[in-house]
Amino acid sequence: MSDLTAIVAIYNASIPARMATADLEAVSVASRQSWFDQHSPRQRPLWVLERDGQIAGWLSFQSFYGRPAYQTTAEVSVYVSLTHRRAGVGRELVREAIERAPSPGLRTLLGFIFEHNNPSLKLFESFGFQRWGNLPCVAELDGVERGLIIVGRRLD
Helix, strand or coil: CHHHHHHHHHHHHHCCCCCCCCCCCCCCHHHHHHHHHCCECCCECEEEEEECCEEEEEEEEEECCCCHHHCCEEEEEEEECHHHCCCCHHHHHHHHHHHHCCCCCCCEEEEEEECCCHHHHHHHHHCCCEEEEEEEEEEEECCEEEEEEEEEEECC
């Protein structure tokens, strides 16, 4: 439970910047319990990275589109605590995800990133993710329409 509490705190801290999530208000630990429970080390891992005894960031694999034919594809989400940004945490998590993704049978990784989130776009692109899709004006954040970029990478 303590990992989930830290994961939610990191997630909630990202909301005000309107760069990394489409949530507009903080979520509760209770509301994320089911999501947390759906992750398993063998199929859809959720990892935390600790620095100095604190969770500095986390990465999760989510099933893509929820249908059996997509079982070898997963969406990757990465969140880094405010105090550990620009310290290589996101880079370490993405590197680990690419290296370990074949173990649960994954062959394709996807990221869904707001078009104005240049740090995340650059991070994923530095690991060979390519822009596979553009969904213009699909989100409204504080009255501003924002697009979503889909990045992808094949692992084989």
